[in-house]
Amino acid sequence: MVKRPTRLRFTEDDLTDSKVKKAVEKAEKAADKADKAVDRLPKKKSHRKLRMETGGNTSRKAKLRFDKAPVEEIAEKPSRAKHLVSRTATGTFTGKVHKAVSEHEDENVGIKAVHESERSMETAAHTVHHAVYSHKLKAYDKADKLVRKSDKQNINVLFEKFKKDNPEVKSNLLSRWKQKQAIKKQYYASRAGANSAKATVTKGAEKAAQSTKVLSEKLTQMIAANKKTLLLILIAGLLFMVISGTFSSCSAMFQGTTQMLLGTSFTAEKEDMIGANEDYKALEAALRSQIDNIERTHPGYDEYRYSLDEINHNPYELIAYLTVMFEDFTRDEVQETLQWLFNQQYQLILEEEVEIRTGTTTSTDPETGEETEEEYEYEYYILNVKLVNKGLGMVINNAGLSEDDMERYRVLLQTKGNYPDLFADDIYASGGGEYTDYDIPGEALTDTRFANMIREAEKYLGYPYVWGGSSPSTSFDCSGFVSWVINNCGNGWSVGRQTANGLMGVCSIIPRNEAKPGDLIFFQGTYDTAGASHVGIYVGNGMMIHCGNPISYASIETSYWQQHFYCFGRIRN
DSSP states (O other), X not given: OOOOOOOOOOOTTGGGSHHHHHHHHHHHHHHHHHHHHHHTSOBOOOOOOEEEEOOSOTTSOOEEEEOOOOOOOBOOOOOHHHHHHHHHHHHHHHHHHHHHHHHTGGGOHHHHHHHHHHHHHHHHHHHHHHHHHHHHHHHHHHHHHHHHHHHHHHXXXXXXXXXXXXXXXXXXXXXHHHHHHHHHHHHHHHHHOHHHHHHHHHHHHXXXXXXXXXXXXXXXXXXXXXXXXXXXXXXXXHHHHHHHOOHHHHHHHHHHHHHHHHHTSOOSOHHHHHHHHHHHHHHHHHHHHHHHTHHHHSOOOSEEEEEEOOOOOOHHHHHHHHHHHHSSOOTGGGHHHHHHHXXXXXXXXXXXXXXXXXXXXXXXXXXXXXXXXXXXXXXXXXXXXXXXXXXXXXXXXXXXXXXXXXXXXXXXXXXGGGOTTTTTTOTTOSOSSOOOOOOOOGGGGGSHHHHHHHHHHGGGTTXXXXXXXXXXXXXXXXXXXXXXHHHHSSSSOOOOSOOHHHHHTTEEEEOGGGOOTTOEEEEOOSSSOSSOOEEEEEEETTEEEEESSSEEEEETTSHHHHHHEEEEEEEOO
């Protein structure tokens, strides 16, 4: 039977928080809709019972009396089992008639016609019967859906209240996720009641055990592959269990720790995760090749103009999304999803442009030798090649994930699925928040222009890499970060929003041995593009500050950066 939605009550103090108040308003609207849907459901019919009363004297006339009608209740949802039984009974009867006719249908052609008409009537009767049944179910399904939506809004309200009462958790995504799961569990247990909750747990135990077994096997494999990362977590959990005192509480604690690890971990095989990312990189490489060959595949133009966004993605964003969508996925089963994500992330636009230009020709008079210039007009054909990269993170944010799935995605991204070294060599692989710091020698800061640059740049340490980002409100990509620092550091520079190659254009190229703090450092081949593909600000002593992911200090002496080093540039006054 469909239950009515639960309505929560809060104090005036609770409602002073704008987020709690907004969540409460949404919950009330959801509850109103659910109540209306429940009100439309059929009610249990309360027939007044007519009964005969006679006294001890049988000669007296019988009195008619009506019992008091009981309180109106919501009728139970139509049973599918009863529906099938009903159909079976009807089918049995019609089947017998059909059989009787069938036995003699060869005796007369006319009887065959009757038989065919009968079959059509039986089919029509079943169709009508099923339609009536489906119509009944539709109202119950709608009401149930709206009640569940109301429950979801209530959980959001309770979570917002928790964040209001515990502001320290706002900055910790993992803590928020764990707390919301706990609130969700407590809410449904309270709503169902202790007995119902027990029954639900018991009923779903077998199924849950089977799912947990599969995921636990994955967890075991993951732990084996990431011993150093998870050892401290497991040791802490075991120590806490020992201290807690009883076996039952230890068991519960261990289960909770296991569930927490599973909820924050990638569960696919390592080879499948790496393979899926390689397949996505192959799609990007094919796109790069397509762009590189534009002039061969589209010949005949007078000029080719390129406006190309970077081709890159954060592999942890990719694997986190695949985990949310498929859980324990294989490389083969995610190919269609990889292609869909790629098509959403990148858009290659080719536009033909025709300019009317003026040229001159010179002719010489054969008799006088006088030269004459004449102007003429001609068509100048340009092919504009534009690549738009929306960013994989942006695509996933708009992919239609539920609120819970989106929350899990963010948690997986923050924890890197408990595989911190899975894509360690990829500069776009790390998440925002953790960064490498560096103390710049005091003598370097005596240069006022450099000091101004660093003061502005260090404001954004830990900001995540966001493709196309060019301001603190959006975060940054590599060139957006350096452009922002140059324009806002107070040195009087104004270069606009430049790409890495564009920033080279505002610099004078200098030898490596002449580089000093405040110069820009350029790299090539960090992704598939011609010229400079990455830029940072050199701070001296083989260090730079740059927007990898996150904005961080980094040594340029590593093999990776040495391999991709392009040149140094000094901003022109």
